[in-house]
Amino acid sequence: MxxxxxxxSKVYPEVEQFISEAFASGLISANHRSEVFMQLLEKTIADLKAKLDIPAGYEVYLVSSATECWEIIAQSLLIDSSLHIYNGAFGEKWMEYTHRISLRTSDAAFGLNETLLMDRSAVFSRNELICVTHNETSNGTKIPEDFLLDIRKKVDNLIAVDATSSMAGVVLPWENADVWYASVQKCFGLPAGLAVMVVSPKAIERAIQVGERKHYNSLLFIRDNFLKFQTPFTPNILGIYLLGKVMQQVPxxxxxxxxxxxxxxxxxxxxxxxxxxxxxxxxxxxxxxxxxxxxxxxxxxxxxxxxxxxxxxxxxxxxxxxxxxxxxxxxxxxxxxxxxxxxxxxxxxxxx
Structure with a gap:
């Protein structure tokens, strides 16, 4: 088919060969605290940052899914509340899930064909997290090219972006937001079961300020491990291997x-x-x-x-x-x- x-969606045809290579190498049976795994994770992240042109100061973490990223953000980055700007089902689901965890959410829904503009009269709490869906998978829309830059110029708030249907497919304005995330089963051309989370120094400062360490996927606990090129839980080693191989082959x-x-x-x-x-x-x-x-x-x-x-x-x-x-x-x-x-x-x- x-x-x-x-x-x-479709995976790159080369993935079939990469899976065979991973099996033959023994890597997928490796201990995730071993040197061979840490070298794999370090190279995969380096290749990812190079191919996607991620700024040097931004850190990359690998988790299970974009949905898990909703949870990590709600647990580890919220102080006052989160404002969710969306026009479709996935942006709305992000807000609803965050509300279940934090009870501190507000929404700014907009129309399907509306050219989204920054509300110049809007007043934000300094600690309010602004959440935006870059490409809305449910209805085939995207935010205008300059929207994130427009927010950046007006406010100093932390900005999180769902880029599940665009990361690895188009150039992203990384420095215009602080948290970017995407599952790999779309533009990365990989099987489901892995997600990429890209985090700015400003977001790391916020996580330290919040100081949340109650969960296996608390952002600070994830970061502690990734700084050593380890993971806080037994990872999807095959998925990480395939991500690294695909990053090596794509332009x-x-x-x-x-x-x-x-x-x-x-x-x-x-x-x-x-x-x-x-x-x-x-x-x-x-x-x-x-x-x-x-x-x-x-x-x-x-x-x-x-x-x-x-x-x-x-x-x-x-x-x-x-x-x-x-x-x-x-x-x-x-x-x-x-x-x-x-x-x-x-x-x-x-x-x-």
Missing amino acids: ITFYPGP AIEQTDKQTRRRAHDWYAFLLENGYELVVENTAVRSDTVIAVRETKERISELKGAAKREGITLGNGYGKEKDTSFRIANFPAISDAEIATLKAFLVKMAAY
Whole structure:
């Protein structure tokens, strides 16, 4: 099957060979306090920072999932409250989960086609954590390019960003936020079960100020271990190995970004030319990595059924758009030939 599901999505084909190499090397049976594991973790983080152009002062931790990052942030970085700025299901879920832990959340929901602008009249508590979803997987939107910079210029608050559908697919403005996180089953082209968390010196200062050490995944406990290239729990060693191997093979993020944006431009033009309706009408907030197409429930069922018969998996709709959309992943691991196959299918189906 050719999969365009937006997570878990297609893994790089080389991963099959990497798994065999990992098994043959004995690394996946290594003790996670051993020298061989610590060398693996150190090199993986170094390669990740180099390929994604992460600032030198930012630290990288590997955890189980983006959902776990919600928990880490809520436990270890909140003082007053968190403000969640979102327009879709995953941004809302982040807020709801944080509220269960801290009971101190507020929201600033905005419309699907709204070009998000910084509210110049907004007043923030100095200790309020601002939470933003960079790409909303559920509906195929993204925040405007300068939005995080705009917040940075106005306030000195800590900013956390869910970049699950964009990290490793596009260039990220790392220094315009303090915590970035993403699971690897999307733009990283890897199997699920691992997440990358990128943390600024300012966020580390906040964690020290909060001083929370009650959980196995408390940020300070994670950091204590990662500074020694260890982990606070038995890690997904195979996932870490595969992440390192993929980081060695992929081009620099600037090159990947160009490919992602070019493909997104081509996808949007193609869909409109062939009579498909886009969920996101505002071009300024259309995601480059997850493309959402609007159809009737009956038509979606027809399209997905026909695609499956031809060996193609389309993404379901999600959240409010669950029954009236399907989604197409535009992730780096997907090949041009696979994209051409899907486009040929959609052209054929447009005639029916």
